[in-house]
């Protein structure tokens with residue numbers, strides 16, 4: 086009832102978000118540790134990323150059999166659930182998460198359609214007070230953010246944006262009833278992983294599609310196909326080994342980076358290696374050599390291989406050149422996976438605009454205007470990405486000890502310990518937070534690792550009678566120093582990617598995800614726990630004990 090919704094409530098833990106991370110966290114806290122847990126979810130259903138991103142062609146770029154919960158959640162679920170495609174589409178992943186929510190009876194502790202708008206740490210009480218947009222207030226000993234990394238959309242502030250007469254949609258807040266593009270002239274702005282999935286689908290329906298590309302990407306063959314019953318059986322029989330691999334490798338995939346450098350093999354052999362990885366599809370191409378992200382010359386071999394693929398597939402050499410990237414090394418911006426993307430530009434009804442040479446100057450009532458003129462359209466699709474990693478954390482209105490806001494503390498960039506915690510914010514845990522592997526990995530593997538680590542930590546605190554846990558300044562400084570050192574050893578800080586915050590005007594530039602590797606990171610986190618939560622100050626009923 087509405088009275089219940091606004092009543093003050095006291096729980097052990099508040100979890101924000103009901104995507105992969107929030108669902109699993111709720112299960113571990115409530116069913117594993119017996120903690121009373123309230124989840125808040127802005128959407129009207131579970132799913133997170135897979136609830137909101139319903140644009141045509143929306144698909145996961147990690148393979149379905151390992152972009153799903155492991156045996157840590159349940160071995161029965163693995164046997165029960167069968168993925169239909171190698172790379173699952175959004176509707177299927179959403180159905181999967183709905184199934185998980187029902188199967189583990191999670192919905193009763195999730196308040197849907199409710200946004201967290203404030204969370205204040207009360208140092209005297211040792212509790213968080215969480216406020217929601219329906220006027221509700223809940224206090225909790227622990228606050229756990231499970232808000233995903235790509236959940237606050239980036240809608241560029243083009244002059245005249247709201248004057249457009251047709252309909253416009255951002256891919257990250259797509260209408261649930263879908264959009265019918267039949268017979269329409271459509272502008273698509275953005276050619277990241279989202280645009281690359283969407284454009285071929287819209288081109289099949291629309292009368293005409295005008296694609297505004299600012300930066301071409303090194304798109305990799307997606308290689309999507311149906312899952313055969315034989316493959317499914319093989320995977321199910323081998324799941325234990327597969328999961329073990331995902332936990333150890335650099336990117337959380339069940340295959341690792343090859344132990345050889347790109348220039349150590351002759352040109353034709355390197356080409357064969359790239360061809361074989363290309364034929365397999367997906368991110369394997371990025372794991373063919375161990376120095377692609379470290380050495381510019383090595384990187385250029387992969388970059389040139391991919392440019393060659395574009396030239397082979399696009400009929401018009403001028404358009405092929407526009408599509409071929411040269412301003413950043415391969416994989417320093419997230420390479421989209423494509424299924425028929427380049428061939429789309431051979432269609433009569435698709436036009437490519439170089440929005441670097443002629444930037445978008447304004448949105449007009451009739452369409453999109455650049456220095457070259459006005460493009461009249463009926464619909465605009467903004468495939469313009471997200472304020473990643475920190476955007477949503479900042480919108481939660483979190484304040485720590487003495488009222489310090491997270492936005493203030495992180496004004497110059499994130500400052501965390503392990504990407505999980507931050508000094509001055511006791512009893513706050515950030516799942517897949519900045520400076521953790523997160524988006525530089527198979528997300529579900531990283532989510533499980535964080536959830537398991539936090540659940541184990543809370544069990545430990547309970548057993549030891551510890552009421553507060555807080556990262557020390559020293560541990561935070563050391564983690565940032567390590568994070569920066571690992572980042573600087575790669576080519577990644579060089580590109581203007583969302584990984585470094587370059588897509589959002591004014592956002593502090595730093596590499597947001599941790600790139601030391603999933604397996605390495607897990608080892609560090611396990612070690613911290615084994616040493617009694619080294620780097621955290623633990624307070625037992627008013628008695629502080631630092632480790």
Ligand code: NA7
Pocket residue numbers: 235241274275276277278279280297298299300419440445468469470471524583588
């Ligand atoms: P991305 O990867 O941030 O891509 C956004 C695209 O929109 C990209 O091509 C941008 O060009 C373009 N963009 C953004 N702002 C503008 C303006 N003002 N003018 C022209 N073009 C613009 O977002 P996605 O949703 O595709 O993917 C996000 C992640 O989701 C993806 O990496 C996967 O991890 C899953 P730019 O490259 O900045 O020049």
